[in-house]
Amino acid sequence: xxxxxxxxxxxxxxxxxxxxxxxxxxxxxxxxxxxxxxxxxxxxxxxxxxxxxxxxxxxxxxxxxxxxxxxxxxxxxxxxxxxxxxxxxxxxxxxxxxxxxxxxxxxxxxxxxxxxxxxxxxxxxxxxxxxxxxxxxxxxxxxxxxxxxxxxxxxxxxxxxxxxxxxxxxxxxxxxxxxxxxxxxxxxxxxxxxxxxxxxxxxxxxxxxxxxxxxxxxxxxxxxxxxxxxxxxxxxxxxxxxxxxxxxxxxxxxxxxxxxxxxxxxxxxxxxxxxxxxxxxxxxxxxxxxxxxxxxxxxxxxxxxxxxxxxxxxxxxxxxxxxxxxxxxxxxxxxxxxxxxxxxxxxxxxxxxxxxxxxxxxxxxxxxxxxxxxxxxxxxxxxxxx
Amino acid sequence: xxxxxxxxxxxxxxxxxxxxxxxxxxxxxxxxxxxxxxxxxxxxxxxxxxxxxxxxxxxxxxxxxxxxxxxxxxxxxxxxxxxxxxxxxxxxxxxxxxxxxxxxxxxxxxxxxxxxxxxxxxxxxxxxxxxxxxxxxxxxxxxxxxxxxxxxxxxxxxxxxxxxxxxxxxxxxxxxxxxxxxxxxxxxxxxxxxxxxxxxxxxxxxxxxxxxxxxxxxxxxxxxxxxxxxxxxxxxxxxxxxxxxxxxxxxxxxxxxxxxxxxxxxxxxxxxxxxxxxxxxxxxxxxxxxxxxxxxxxxxxxxxxxxxxxxxxxxxxxxxxxxxxxxxxxxxxxxxxxxxxxxxxxxxxxxxxxxxxxxxxxxxxxxxxxxxxxxxxxxxxxxxxx
Numbered sequence: 001x002x003x004x005x006x007x008x009x010x011x012x013x014x015x016x017x018x019x020x021x022x023x024x025x026x027x028x029x030x031x032x033x034x035x036x037x038x039x040x041x042x043x044x045x046x047x048x049x050x051x052x053x054x055x056x057x058x059x060x061x062x063x064x065x066x067x068x069x070x071x072x073x074x075x076x077x078x079x080x081x082x083x084x085x086x087x088x089x090x091x092x093x094x095x096x097x098x099x100x101x102x103x104x105x106x107x108x109x110x111x112x113x114x115x116x117x118x119x120x121x122x123x124x125x126x127x128x129x130x131x132x133x134x135x136x137x138x139x140x141x142x143x144x145x146x147x148x149x150x151x152x153x154x155x156x157x158x159x160x161x162x163x164x165x166x167x168x169x170x171x172x173x174x175x176x177x178x179x180x181x182x183x184x185x186x187x188x189x190x191x192x193x194x195x196x197x198x199x200x201x202x203x204x205x206x207x208x209x210x211x212x213x214x215x216x217x218x219x220x221x222x223x224x225x226x227x228x229x230x231x232x233x234x235x236x237x238x239x240x241x242x243x244x245x246x247x248x249x250x251x252x253x254x255x256x257x258x259x260x261x262x263x264x265x266x267x268x269x270x271x272x273x274x275x276x277x278x279x280x281x282x283x284x285x286x287x288x289x290x291x292x293x294x295x296x297x298x299x300x301x302x303x304x305x306x307x308x309x310x311x312x313x314x315x316x317x318x319x320x321x322x323x324x325x326x327x328x329x330x331x332x333x334x335x336x337x338x339x340x341x342x343x344x345x346x347x348x349x350x351x352x353x354x355x356x357x358x359x360x361x362x363x364x365x366x367x368x369x370x371x372x373x374x375x376x377x378x379x380x381x382x383x384x385x386x
Numbered sequence: 387x388x389x390x391x392x393x394x395x396x397x398x399x400x401x402x403x404x405x406x407x408x409x410x411x412x413x414x415x416x417x418x419x420x421x422x423x424x425x426x427x428x429x430x431x432x433x434x435x436x437x438x439x440x441x442x443x444x445x446x447x448x449x450x451x452x453x454x455x456x457x458x459x460x461x462x463x464x465x466x467x468x469x470x471x472x473x474x475x476x477x478x479x480x481x482x483x484x485x486x487x488x489x490x491x492x493x494x495x496x497x498x499x500x501x502x503x504x505x506x507x508x509x510x511x512x513x514x515x516x517x518x519x520x521x522x523x524x525x526x527x528x529x530x531x532x533x534x535x536x537x538x539x540x541x542x543x544x545x546x547x548x549x550x551x552x553x554x555x556x557x558x559x560x561x562x563x564x565x566x567x568x569x570x571x572x573x574x575x576x577x578x579x580x581x582x583x584x585x586x587x588x589x590x591x592x593x594x595x596x597x598x599x600x601x602x603x604x605x606x607x608x609x610x611x612x613x614x615x616x617x618x619x620x621x622x623x624x625x626x627x628x629x630x631x632x633x634x635x636x637x638x639x640x641x642x643x644x645x646x647x648x649x650x651x652x653x654x655x656x657x658x659x660x661x662x663x664x665x666x667x668x669x670x671x672x673x674x675x676x677x678x679x680x681x682x683x684x685x686x687x688x689x690x691x692x693x694x695x696x697x698x699x700x701x702x703x704x705x706x707x708x709x710x711x712x713x714x715x716x717x718x719x720x721x722x723x724x725x726x727x728x729x730x731x732x733x734x735x736x737x738x739x740x741x742x743x744x745x746x747x748x749x750x751x752x753x754x755x756x757x758x759x760x761x762x763x764x765x766x767x768x769x770x771x772x
Contacts, residue, residue: 001401001624001625001628001629002401003399003400003401003402003403003404004398004400004401005397005398005399005400005404005407006396006397006398006400007397007398008394009395010392011391011392011393012390012391012392012393013389013391013392014389014390014391014392014644014645015387015388015389015390015645016389017389018389018391021391209625209628209629210628210629211608211609211612211613211625211629212605212606212609212629212632212633212636213632214605215601215602215604215605215606215608215609216601216602216605218601218605219598219600219601219602219604219605220598220601222597222601223597223598223601226597227597238387239387239595239597242387242595242596242645243387243595243596243597243598246598246599246645247598250598258400259400259401259628259632
């Protein structure tokens with residue numbers, strides 16, 4: 001187990017109706033709020049009305065930065081930063097899924113900065129002060145509500161990059177499972193895949209001996225396997241929505257990373273799909289992950305796959321190890337299909353045209369992953385997934 | 387799942403040698419430190435020297451409140467408070483196990499209070515300001531290093547009471563698994579039982595539907611079952627000590643309680659044993675828990691016991707449910723014995739003499755437990771455990 005500094009500062013109001021504490025939480029940090037949200041679904045669902053009612057009741061000023069894209073773009077971040085400067089914003093309030101929250105975090109990082117926002121994304125050491133961020137979550141997926149990271153796309157350069165700073169971790173997250181009732185079956189499935197991928201990335205690491213964390217990862221995966229299908233079939237099942245929502249935070253709030261390395265494999269490969277095809281992140285992960293698993297399965301990685309198969313999918317532990325491993329991977333692929341997700345890149349609209357460039361870039365982004373992958377390795381995984 | 391406010395503010399430096407950050411952590415909170423510790427084992431192990439070297443290097447003043455008892459007593463708390471007032475202490479540094487940390491927390495709560503310390507323990511609403519607490523952990527057991535509670539004994543009134551205040555949660559905890567290498571096999575076993583009992587108390591609650599948390603609880607229990615015996619047999623096994631240490635914090639830092647009730651069963655019964663016989667807390671819990679389980683096992687509680695047996699001890703899930711439940715309880719009792727702990731109250735020096743009074747008091751302390759227990763029920767559990 002590696003040494004680490006545990007630090008998860010976000011406070012979470014969890015449960016139906018907890019939005020009532022939003023005004024007091026915001027007022028801890030100031031009086032002038034920038035409200036950041038996406039394409040307007042929060043207006044259809046009534047969440048916008050509930051949030052702005054809290055702002056009014058608390059006597060807070062707010063400006064709005066709506067229209068954040070599913071893969072949030074740097075020009076939207078720049079628009080938010082300009083609003084912060086113009087309106088002397090004290091606190092940035094994101095209402096939405098990971099896109100709105102990620103966008104809000106980088107807006108907060110740029111509000112007091114002389115650098116262009118893309119400079120901050122490319123080089124996090126340029127981030128100096130960060131406005132406080134508060135998140136109201138409406139989609140269980142990215143875990144952005146409880147971590148310090150953000151992913152931003154730049155269509156001009158075809159890049160999708162991650163950036164993190166401790167100050168970007170939300171001060172408060174509001175998680176009301178009923179706010180996810182309106183999430184479509186497809187987005188629910190993709191979100192579940194995203195949560196599972198975060199967990200799998202941390203579970204498959206070179207460092208061993210952190211058994212406690214491994215059991216937590218297995219627990220998150222089992223919870224997704226149990227409740228993902230229920231949430232897809234019964235969108236208003238509170239227990240399913242609540243478990244997925246809480247699992248989404250714990251999959252990536254850093255607990256699973258402490259004491260382990262942090263080299264991810266499928267995310268760098270998927271970020272290329274989102275950058276080139278604007279693909280839903282969780283769908284890309286669901287397609288790639290089983291193929292990545294099959295590619296890296298070997299005598300060296302076998303024991304980890306055995307644990308995965310036995311603990312997550314209940315594969316009979318008395319079977320030959322290699323059979324357990326294959327059955328586990330097959331079970332994962334079948335699970336994603338059972339959620340209604342397509343299982344090939346072609347079905348998701350991806351052709352051969354950019355695979356070379358994508359593989360080259362993904363290889364550069366991949367830092368110390370579980371099994372080292374060259375551009376050629378990644379290309380083989382993309383092709384297997386076609 | 388019940389609504390909750392998640393708030394675990396303690397930062398943790400985890401791993402061998404992380405004590406090097408102690409000086410900078412203390413200096414965030416002031417220059418005058420009260421060093422709280424137990425019976426002197428930290429002097430024999432060299433931990434005292436390492437801690438005071440950090441204090442010297444950081445240029446900090448310190449006063450000392452040593453001699454904290456295994457079940458910390460109110461008069462020791464009073465002595466610490468007097469020192470805080472006399473020496474104008476800024477920050478309270480506990481070095482030890484749960485006893486020293488609990489004592490330090492209540493000292494911190496009383497340092498600026500006009501009330502007598504026992505008044506604060508009896509009525510937490512009287513706690514106003516709390517000095518910052520920093521903990522250096524030397525025993526994996528109580529989880530006090532990452533929670534906001536403390537348990538203090540008053541020999542005059544034969545009471546042992548818990549008290550909690552958000553301000554009492556340590557600002558930093560330093561967890562170096564090598565600091566627990568010198569913990570005796572008996573204390574290692576008792577600590578393991580304590581960790582498991584905290585987990586079991588939260589696992590057996592009336593509220594259902596918090597599956598994610600249940601999987602975490604099962605993971606903590608499995609980790610204890612795997613590493614408890616290794617730590618007893620190989621005191622310097624880093625991986626075993628590290629897993630137990632981290633498990634100890636997560637068993638009781640509140641994560642397992644969120645979304646559930648908080649009515650505990652075995653702890654109120656055990657506190658009487660510690661109060662009357664100064665029994666090691668973890669030993670009392672190890673003796674009582676299997677008897678409590680057998681007493682409350684019924685058709686109504688059966689499903690929870692089935693999950694416990696299958697997930698924690700790997701009992702064959704195809705067996706009849708009641709058989710799984712009994713096998714799981716037997717496995718827990720056998721596990722505690724395998725750690726070298728005695729399994730009856732008589733072997734631990736307890737006779738019939740105080741059982742009535744203990745049962746009466748425990749019944750009063752028990753608030754909304756998993757299965758309601760009257761004085762007569764508790765007496766039966768004590769007698770079964772004799």
